[in-house]
Amino acid sequence: MAESRTTINEPAESGYRVDMRGITKSFEGVKALCDVQLQVKPGEIHALVGENGAGKSTLIRVLSGVHIPDSGEIRINGRPVILHGPKDGIMAGVSVIYQEFALVQHLSVAENILLDEFRDRSFVNWKAMRRKAKELLENIGFGNIDVTARVGDLTVAYQQVVEICKALTRNASILVLDEPTAVMTNREVEQLFKLLLNLREKGVSIIYVSHRLDEIFEICDRITVLKDGQYVTTVDKNAIDKNQLVSLMIGRDLSSFFPPRSCEIGEVVLTAEHIRAGNAVHDISFEVREGEILGLSGLVGAGRTECIRAILGIDKLDGGSVTLCGRRIRIGSAKEAYKSGIGFLPEDRKNQGVLLRRPIYQNITLSCQKAISRFGWIQKKKEKPIVEKYIDELAIKLASPQNNVESLSGGNQQKVAIAKMLAADSRVLFLDEPTRGVDVGAKIEIFKIINELVSRKYAVVMVSSEMTEIIGMCDRAVVIRDGRSVGELQKDELTELNIIHYAMGVKSNGTEE
Amino acid sequence: MELKNREKEAAAAKSAISVRGMSLSTFLIRYNAIIILVLLVVVAASLSDLFLSRTNIFTLLRQQVPYLIIGMGMLMVVITGGIDLSVSSIAAVSSIMVAYSMTKWGLAAGGANTWATIAIGVGIGAVFGAVNGFLVAKLRMPAFIVTLATMYAGEGLAYIITKGNTLMLDNKSGGYADLVGFSTGTTIFGIPYAVIFAAVIVIIFYFVMKYTTFGRMVYAIGSNESAVQLAGINSKKHLFFVYLLSGILCGIAGVIITARSGNASALTAGVDYNMSTIAGVVIGGASLMGGEGKVVMTVIGVFIIAIIGNIMNLINLASYPQMVVKAAVIVLAVLLKSLSSKKHG
Numbered sequence: 001m002a003e004s005r006t007t008i009n010e011p012a013e014s015g016y017r018v019d020m021r022g023i024t025k026s027f028e029g030v031k032a033l034c035d036v037q038l039q040v041k042p043g044e045i046h047a048l049v050g051e052n053g054a055g056k057s058t059l060i061r062v063l064s065g066v067h068i069p070d071s072g073e074i075r076i077n078g079r080p081v082i083l084h085g086p087k088d089g090i091m092a093g094v095s096v097i098y099q100e101f102a103l104v105q106h107l108s109v110a111e112n113i114l115l116d117e118f119r120d121r122s123f124v125n126w127k128a129m130r131r132k133a134k135e136l137l138e139n140i141g142f143g144n145i146d147v148t149a150r151v152g153d154l155t156v157a158y159q160q161v162v163e164i165c166k167a168l169t170r171n172a173s174i175l176v177l178d179e180p181t182a183v184m185t186n187r188e189v190e191q192l193f194k195l196l197l198n199l200r201e202k203g204v205s206i207i208y209v210s211h212r213l214d215e216i217f218e219i220c221d222r223i224t225v226l227k228d229g230q231y232v233t234t235v236d237k238n239a240i241d242k243n244q245l246v247s248l249m250i251g252r253d254l255s256s257f258f259p260p261r262s263c264e265i266g267e268v269v270l271t272a273e274h275i276r277a278g279n280a281v282h283d284i285s286f287e288v289r290e291g292e293i294l295g296l297s298g299l300v301g302a303g304r305t306e307c308i309r310a311i312l313g314i315d316k317l318d319g320g321s322v323t324l325c326g327r328r329i330r331i332g333s334a335k336e337a338y339k340s341g342i343g344f345l346p347e348d349r350k351n352q353g354v355l356l357r358r359p360i361y362q363n364i365t366l367s368c369q370k371a372i373s374r375f376g377w378i379q380k381k382k383e384k385p386i387v388e389k390y391i392d393e394l395a396i397k398l399a400s401p402q403n404n405v406e407s408l409s410g411g412n413q414q415k416v417a418i419a420k421m422l423a424a425d426s427r428v429l430f431l432d433e434p435t436r437g438v439d440v441g442a443k444i445e446i447f448k449i450i451n452e453l454v455s456r457k458y459a460v461v462m463v464s465s466e467m468t469e470i471i472g473m474c475d476r477a478v479v480i481r482d483g484r485s486v487g488e489l490q491k492d493e494l495t496e497l498n499i500i501h502y503a504m505g506v507k508s509n510g511t512e513e
Numbered sequence: 514m515e516l517k518n519r520e521k522e523a524a525a526a527k528s529a530i531s532v533r534g535m536s537l538s539t540f541l542i543r544y545n546a547i548i549i550l551v552l553l554v555v556v557a558a559s560l561s562d563l564f565l566s567r568t569n570i571f572t573l574l575r576q577q578v579p580y581l582i583i584g585m586g587m588l589m590v591v592i593t594g595g596i597d598l599s600v601s602s603i604a605a606v607s608s609i610m611v612a613y614s615m616t617k618w619g620l621a622a623g624g625a626n627t628w629a630t631i632a633i634g635v636g637i638g639a640v641f642g643a644v645n646g647f648l649v650a651k652l653r654m655p656a657f658i659v660t661l662a663t664m665y666a667g668e669g670l671a672y673i674i675t676k677g678n679t680l681m682l683d684n685k686s687g688g689y690a691d692l693v694g695f696s697t698g699t700t701i702f703g704i705p706y707a708v709i710f711a712a713v714i715v716i717i718f719y720f721v722m723k724y725t726t727f728g729r730m731v732y733a734i735g736s737n738e739s740a741v742q743l744a745g746i747n748s749k750k751h752l753f754f755v756y757l758l759s760g761i762l763c764g765i766a767g768v769i770i771t772a773r774s775g776n777a778s779a780l781t782a783g784v785d786y787n788m789s790t791i792a793g794v795v796i797g798g799a800s801l802m803g804g805e806g807k808v809v810m811t812v813i814g815v816f817i818i819a820i821i822g823n824i825m826n827l828i829n830l831a832s833y834p835q836m837v838v839k840a841a842v843i844v845l846a847v848l849l850k851s852l853s854s855k856k857h858g
Contacts, residue, residue: 314743338745352743355736357804362729367744369726376725420744 016075017042017205018174023062023072032058033069036231038224040174043203045196047216047237050226050249051467051500056209059226060176063207064096065089076174095167096176103163105152109133112151113166136165141198142191157188161195168204175199176207179301181215193219211299213242213504225249242506250467250496258472259444261451265475266290269325269459270342270428276319277310282483284320286461288428293450293460295474295494297467298503303483304463305347308430312337312344324428338367343426345417347433347463353417354405361387361401363416367424390419394449411442418449429453432463447473467496479503545849546797546813553820561827571705573823575696575773578711579604579766580789580815585718586759587790588811592722593735593755594803595649595656598787600763602667603641605781607634607767609671612680612777615688623687630688634771635764641667642760643753650752664787671779679778682771692772707769714762719808731755735803789818792839796846818842 018040025033033055040046048056061067063074065083074081076092083089089096103112110133111118118124133147142161145154151162160180167175177196181189196206196219208220216223217237225232225248232248240248271287280303288294296304309315311322313331322329324340331337337344346352354363364387365372372383387401394415398408405413414434421429434450435443450473454460464470470477471494479487479502487502500506557564583600590597611634615621620630641663648659682689698706722728730751733741741748766786771777797814799806821842825835 333747334743335745335747344743346740346743351737352740355733355740357736358733362733366733366741367746369730369746373726376727378724378726378729424745 019075045206047220047223054226055229093173095172110147263455271323274320280306286478295470295477298480343421356406411438581711584790586762592806598660599663601786603763604767605671607637607764608770608777611771621686621688627691634768638760638764642757646753646756668782696772792843
């Protein structure tokens, strides 16, 4: 075992530690990656950038063995490898540090670092374990971390250090960091960078996935850009500036993907002002009119979903005001939201949008129990027309409404979730990532449904991480960054460049705001 | 790779069969309880001529009355994804308070007095159920811990109230005549009143679970509570009512337990009402993860447990070995279920 590891760790003749070529991967007919390549040298920090949905995560999962590519070749240290699972990835020296750490929060630092090594022993030599953990941390310059401390009590940066240290004990020569600084303070980021530079000196290859362009330019050596599941280019960071990088990430043609729509925009229906909630939402304001689609744009984690949940009273609203049709209201729960005519389509369809293991018809009428019953008894003759109406209007493709929702495709499941929201007679709709996880055909159908709704004077607030969707669908968009609404773009100002500049805080001259 | 393809083909073939109608294997898996029940009846009848005798059947039915009533509450709780371990204790305290109110508070004259004692018994169940419901639904505590605690507290209360003694009803009082008369009384074809009463409760629950918005929400909550909440439904209220109802049903069962024997003791808390009803519900195909379970199948599950006991009585197996055998059957049934659900995702 040890021998094979040492051979793996030797750099290849080609000079690349990681060499992925022609990687293609589809999910249920949707191409997530198409002929993508990635080459990383030993002792290099290599940035992987692209918009949400560009295929970064899929590529990482392919490299770590979570996904098996449909075609393409992966060479590690010049030798072709076939990774059938995360274990194979770890054996090949690939360690991925995800945003949600895989650490055991209530165990000590030492236990976490050496979990694998000590698991198979009957008795634990605590002293030896602590000494070894201490050594390992000192090796990477973090001897100051208390190895007996509970991991849950450490700062996020130190947790990350522990996670990296753990990866190194498994002889990781390729370290992948997925948005490592998303929840870190500046000081913590410094600590992390110190560690990464230290590891680079030691010859570790680091793949760094991040949206934060300044960080990328600060720490990375080369940058690979992905767009819509395709490889764009790999450039040296000194050969490019921020604006050029941004235009590499976007700038695809907006196809005639979005069905046309003509409708009159009416009065303001709902106003949200200075919404504040939890750690994610600091100051978000927007308004939406009758017959209008308002986009809430921004990076994943900017606080869009959290903002909606606070407005609808699902999570606690710490500050700010909500006005509906001129009346100031305070919504305490999703129930009250529905009562005041506000519908909500959650982003997580499987866990929040539908009841997978209940029949389709029961899902559709879930939010209108009063309308289908008399004295609590369900009236088939009231329920059936409602179910049939929405199956027909939304063109839900199904074998029988008696079947469970899990028998449907993703797109049709989403239509059921939309039907459920509409059946409650809501006039203001909050759609959180309405096309997540559905194929292109279903996306277009969902867009058509949304267009139909606004033409009937519904007011729609749509959260989407896909900029093309915001640009193609919305009449107006508010961009959110770090829990604040930082800009409003009218229809004619809606371009990817404008959105990304607000969303990432980059001004047109390429500097950080 | 080859293996995977083969698996896929096999899966496709399977789904092709089930499209045309329920395949035999699906039927066997979904309704295995029915088959087990039939087999048990055959076994029982062949082991002893007594089994199919009228007396034995009515005794068996009468014995199962509290199990069936408590089982309906347990079924609802399990469908929501919870569990109620406190049923035996609630039934015991209810049973004791019925006897206590008749012997110590003088509510033994029959008629209105009897109704008052029944109200006390059922009310006790409601109070326990409300406590469970409040802690589980409003304060979001795990049902297992909450009902474990009320189980313990209930048993303690039962011993405190009775001081460890058996409360005997005065067999000359009107109240005694009312209660025991109801319990032992029979109607046409010699069917006991109590059995008809249990059947009525079962039928009511059959319709409630199938045709009311409440029943539908119970299934929905067990299937995915956060989706239910986000659809604008007060799931906490429904969850509270589920535990409240379970408590009320235990209260009713408590009244019947006192009526059957004409006395009440804290030993009732140690009777296997929780064990056997949970087993019955699960053997009837309900999932402890919630979202699944049927009234009719629960009745079958309860009777499977009952007949196993009955068979062992008929062949004179002592009661302690009986417990071991029952436990083995329960483990087997759950194993069968988990194997089949693995197969079918």
